[in-house]
Amino acid sequence: MITRETKVGELLNNPIARDVLAQLVQYAGVNEKIVLNPIVKSLKISALPKFAGKALPDADYVIDTMIDLFNQEANTKQPSKSNAHYWWKEAVVYQIYPRSFQDGNGDGIGDLKGIIRRLDYLKELGVDALWLSPIFDSPNDDNGYDVRDYRAIMTEFGTMADAEELIREMHARGMRLILDLVVNHTSDEHEWFVDSAKNPQGEHGDYYIWRKPKDGGHPNNWHSFFSGPAWEKVDTRDEEYLHLFSKKQPDLNWENPKVRDEVCDIIDFWREKGVDGFRLDVINYISKTSLEDGSATLGGLLQFNGIEHYFYGKRLHEFLHELRQRSFGDAFTVGETPGTGPEMNKLLTADEREELNTVFSFDHLENLGKNRFDDYRYNLNHLKKSFSRLEGEFADYAWPSIFVENHDNPRMVSKINSNEEYRDILAKLIAVVLLTARGTVFLYQGQELGAVNVNFHDMSELRDIESINKYNDLIACGKTPEQAWQTVLGGTRDHSRTPMQWTDETYAGFSEHEPWICVGDKDACNVAAQRNEETSVLHAYMTLIQLRKEHPTLVYGTFEPFESAKEDVFCYYRDDGKERFYIEINLCERAVKQPNTKGKMELVYSNYMAQGDGLQPYEANIYRVLR
Numbered sequence: 001m002i003t004r005e006t007k008v009g010e011l012l013n014n015p016i017a018r019d020v021l022a023q024l025v026q027y028a029g030v031n032e033k034i035v036l037n038p039i040v041k042s043l044k045i046s047a048l049p050k051f052a053g054k055a056l057p058d059a060d061y062v063i064d065t066m067i068d069l070f071n072q073e074a075n076t077k078q079p080s081k082s083n084a085h086y087w088w089k090e091a092v093v094y095q096i097y098p099r100s101f102q103d104g105n106g107d108g109i110g111d112l113k114g115i116i117r118r119l120d121y122l123k124e125l126g127v128d129a130l131w132l133s134p135i136f137d138s139p140n141d142d143n144g145y146d147v148r149d150y151r152a153i154m155t156e157f158g159t160m161a162d163a164e165e166l167i168r169e170m171h172a173r174g175m176r177l178i179l180d181l182v183v184n185h186t187s188d189e190h191e192w193f194v195d196s197a198k199n200p201q202g203e204h205g206d207y208y209i210w211r212k213p214k215d216g217g218h219p220n221n222w223h224s225f226f227s228g229p230a231w232e233k234v235d236t237r238d239e240e241y242l243h244l245f246s247k248k249q250p251d252l253n254w255e256n257p258k259v260r261d262e263v264c265d266i267i268d269f270w271r272e273k274g275v276d277g278f279r280l281d282v283i284n285y286i287s288k289t290s291l292e293d294g295s296a297t298l299g300g301l302l303q304f305n306g307i308e309h310y311f312y313g314k315r316l317h318e319f320l321h322e323l324r325q326r327s328f329g330d331a332f333t334v335g336e337t338p339g340t341g342p343e344m345n346k347l348l349t350a351d352e353r354e355e356l357n358t359v360f361s362f363d364h365l366e367n368l369g370k371n372r373f374d375d376y377r378y379n380l381n382h383l384k385k386s387f388s389r390l391e392g393e394f395a396d397y398a399w400p401s402i403f404v405e406n407h408d409n410p411r412m413v414s415k416i417n418s419n420e421e422y423r424d425i426l427a428k429l430i431a432v433v434l435l436t437a438r439g440t441v442f443l444y445q446g447q448e449l450g451a452v453n454v455n456f457h458d459m460s461e462l463r464d465i466e467s468i469n470k471y472n473d474l475i476a477c478g479k480t481p482e483q484a485w486q487t488v489l490g491g492t493r494d495h496s497r498t499p500m501q502w503t504d505e506t507y508a509g510f511s512e513h514e515p516w517i518c519v520g521d522k523d524a525c526n527v528a529a530q531r532n533e534e535t536s537v538l539h540a541y542m543t544l545i546q547l548r549k550e551h552p553t554l555v556y557g558t559f560e561p562f563e564s565a566k567e568d569v570f571c572y573y574r575d576d577g578k579e580r581f582y583i584e585i586n587l588c589e590r591a592v593k594q595p596n597t598k599g600k601m602e603l604v605y606s607n608y609m610a611q612g613d614g615l616q617p618y619e620a621n622i623y624r625v626l627r
């Protein structure tokens, strides 16, 4: 048990504390060695308020909340290793943002018929499974992440018959379908919410989180991730409802067993239709430990008040286990879990605990102390550090999800270096890192072409609610329109949501009709052109996916870092006793000395046409070690 008498150094014996400290260090952008400083380590927790002084004005509150959090797993048995083989460990998964992938009916919005039309392309690319961002009926406040009816297809995307055809066509090609299940919240237009707002004592009265306003203000000081407070009034009830995202995305009350029954029924419904797996949207937020105010200090650091009360809630494991037992069964599950660390992930995904199969962690997506809206150049040494951790011994307990792009993030190539000269080289470097990694690989549409950020001109071109709210917020805080625009432009999720670029035609072969959002640089980057070009990024992806399939060593083999202390190079071996591969990557824009390896090797892939003495800028090579 951790108490106020525990020393800071001893905290590191507690897995949850290790994760939380690492997270805070990441957000604060300070060196993690601070926690290992002998003076800090020997302090009792109770001494921290004095030590931290003004930096932690609500220190006592933070300490009590953290002690509770750390003790949550005090008696939990650490899971054992598992080397079991599953299809989902071997799969290369491709994420589709259905609105932007392929329009099949000429209305400028992507749809299921469009996806069916492109299945042969995806098969040729070599992907094994598709994860579709939500396809359910929705008023689209957050493009489908606000579900109105979990058993109906969004009108713009097609019909249930289209969904059934998609499942059939995918299975006929040996591909699997993963749906995006958004059950932390629904749309405010969902019939449960409509009824809940009208009838507090009715069947759905307690399906959401309602509280009375406090002292004339909101029930607590939590922030919504989409700007403003996380609470909203309705005319029909004297309470406010919690919404961690937009006002139109009220949070479900998972404490209510009827809500969990409903979620199980939804999963059963889709499993019966043949769906093979689920991506679970912000699933680590479903259990709210308390509804007390969030710490102002933590809120300042994390940019949102309240997170400590729900990012790893008390009943999270219990709820996930229940879903697995009752409904998921052997369907694949990947949880989106912002803010959890590797120790929590072990507990969430260890085979024997029967909760989730794997999770998406996000720490690798931004450098220390940075967030998506900061204007900076991403340093790839951070990716090396994060992946080395995930793919090393942690993977024995918690199989990682390996990705660098999705519908919530700008394009990775642009983050690293926007110099056009390195675009293809970098895109292929990323392909090498992902497809030689120990974990399930997730690619995002367009990544296989080396897509980059879009040259948006002004706010009128953006569609995302997060960007629009953020812009308004910045203006309200006194920023000039130009300053607000520059901030939003850097981090907007719309960079990855423009139409898939199939050809150089007016609407990029995505549609005949003007699309719902503008088209990116289709002339420089499209499937048709890259298909005919052997040295294209698309061919690199095809080659590397094939290589991974032919060599299970790249999936299951051990990950052995080489010369890991050397900055700017990322070198490692993958070995399963049968085969051994050596991967060497130059992480920077200048040429570097090649680390010395011993033994004979044969080059199997390079992102450069010819090798030189050292490693050229961003050079990435894969060798087979000859025994």
Ligand code: NOJ
Residues within 6 Å of the ligand: 142, 145, 146, 182, 245, 281, 282, 336, 407, 408
């Ligand atoms: C995470 C999803 O990836 C994001 O797109 C969405 O806006 C939020 N969850 C809310 O559902």
